[in-house]
Amino acid sequence: MRIYKQIKLPLHVRWELYPVKHEPGKKAEYGGSYMEELNWWEKEKKSSLCNEIRYLVPEILFLWGLKKENPRLWYISFPFHLGFYLMIGTLGFLALGALFMVLGFPIAAGQGVLNSSIYYLTILFGFIGLTLGTAGTAALFRRRLKDPALRNYSALSDYLNLVFIFVFFLISLLTGLFHDQGFDGARSYIYSLLTFGGTPAGMAGARTFLGALSIVLGSLLIAYIPLTHMSHMFMKYFMYHAVRWEDTPNIKGSRIEVAVLENLGLKPTWAAPHIGADGKKTWGEIANSGTQEGR
């Protein structure tokens, strides 16, 4: 819903902020733009996907921006985020493993290179992710509570969000450590989703209360995150591509001009007298109306 809402929003005025990382060559580094070129509108606008990727990969994976601007926070925020990334990876391996099992290929140690790799990578990603997630969440909670600059702006929901995530990570970690070292129970759950309720042979015993609780908490978390500011992980795409790096010039006859004309046809209702809006006049008419005194 949030993504759909973003896509449906009207074109806004340009509000880019340099450096814009799709600029070619050195411009992406020092913050130059195509507007540095003489008669730029007569030239083809160049864009570098390579520069964009070179920036985005370390930014997404390692939170490079945070490391540069707020290293104290990065040391605890990075493990937290890496924990999430590894959990997404774990989920991917679990789904892959379950699919193999549906197709009749067991996932366990000593079951061929591919099957064993999926098995061990699930464990590796799972335990590292859960450990980092648990520690990172606890550290973020502590920082939010102890640091006056963070505490002063933190509300009950900020703490509850962290508690919720912490409980998920901790319960899942305990489940892994004490009941499900091979993540077989978790894989069995995904198997049952894929087969509409089936249980893989010999796996009935792998299901435990803690395991079930982990799955419930994980599912709730996946449903809850998009409702909160924590979905910035995904909405960052719009922050960057729709605002910060959105530098497309308005060329005559372009799709931008069409959208601008559409916007200029909207009818504002701002009430200050100098605006002169009455709900009937369009933005275009008001912008062309010259001065409106009357304050």
Add this chain to the structure above:
Amino acid sequence: MKATLIRPQDIAKPSKRLARIRPEEVPPLPPPYEDFNSRTLTELKEEKIANVEASLDGTVAIGIPKPKTREEEEKYLRAFLAGLRKLFEKENNWTFLQPLLLSMEYCAKCQTCSEACPVFEMSGRQEIYRPNFRSEVLRRIYRKYIKPFGGISARLAGDIDLNWTTIARLAELAYRCTLCRRCASVCPIGVDNALITHEIRKLFSQEMGIAPREIHDKGTLQHLRVGSTTGMNPMAVKDSMDFIQEEMEEITGYKVEIPWDQEGAEVLLLHNAGEVLAWPENVGAFAIIFQAAGISWTLSSEELGYDVVNYGLWYDDVQMARVAVKHAEIAKKLKVKKIIIGECGHAHKALTVIADRVLTGDLNIPRESALVLLDEIVGSGRLRFDPSQNDFPVTLHDPCNVVRAMGIVEPQRRILRKIAPKFREMTPHGVDNYCCGGGAGFAIMSGYNFAEWRTLVSSRKKFLQILGAFKDEPLNVPKYVCAPCSNCKGSIRDILEYYQARERGHIYYGGLVELIVNAMADMKRPMVKFEENG
């Protein structure tokens, strides 16, 4: 003793003053300026502020009249909420709806932005100036009073009361940020607190008619009515230009003809009219360079055609659009190939970037920064230069609107590398620069004691940067701060004057074109002159 931490909800609690800047908490100035370290903001006289909102921090930017009755107060509150609602409607705010929604909804409150803000740092880390403070106030009001389930939201996500004190202080607080967007540039997520500040200003102006007198009544309204925010009508500007023409010949020995209203010229040069009054040599230097380089150019004597400023950029989208449309209409009438924007940072951004999605069809005439054309002229070899004529230390101020908001970083540097042998950068510079402290209208706002607040707080970081750039130079050597933007130049003038930097450190300021002309080998006499130190 450190003051108690001010919480966002405290903005609603009436008190004589919410925040106070203490000299001992403010980053100190180095020698020979230490005696300014104990300076404080002049207290406003009670009778002067008795009837206006002045309870934020000891200064006043707007001076909103206090409501006299309960009904009047409620009228203010209703208007505020109506305006806030409109900020989130596409019919009213298509201009910034998407950036606003993203910045309102996805802040992680990590406070990374705070360390980048020169106002926050130079105020001794006053909580109310933290970039996220005013955003958080707006977010809480929005969640509690506009969105569904406001009561629950207030309990979960932070409560705030809405009363006259809240909105009056919030209006004032929107004028304690220079919209430099340094905070946005360091946000790991991309949240833009400066944009939220801009939107607060807009709500007050477009719905309630509340804005500082200097940028609205004497700003955009006068601009659209008379032709210039300076109050100059076409006749007055032509008289001034005749004088500048004569002056240029007297100063440099080079005879220059300033062309007016030349239909079909390639370039329409739009100046900030403030230059004509305060820095006529800047206007004259442009004329010398363009004439010497053989540029086909003209000025316009039509109302608004001689003043490129667009104060609407800072507070009111409608006023911004009206001014931009007028500028484009003038260019269209003169049938020029492009508009060149002189040394005025906010005009660069308003006319080139923001108005790009307002101007359509025949009004969408190409707009270009003068820095780009000057770079081409200087680099082309069309003019002969003797850089030794600029044999003094020069540092460059980067106007935020030209650099961070437009990505014009290198042209001005290429020029300086060619004509100023002792050019040295400030730290940091380019897109990481610090604002002059006069951004978003501050340079022209001087009511009550606001100019003093600007010099003591918002411009302080720039002063420290200037001192840093020249730290290895002897005090008695003349030094030049090159500021290719009128508003920046105005606030740099004010800080150099306030801190007596000319007398104590031989620090002068000016634009870029003056330095170019000063290095031109064909000039009989220098354009840049330093007074005797003393």
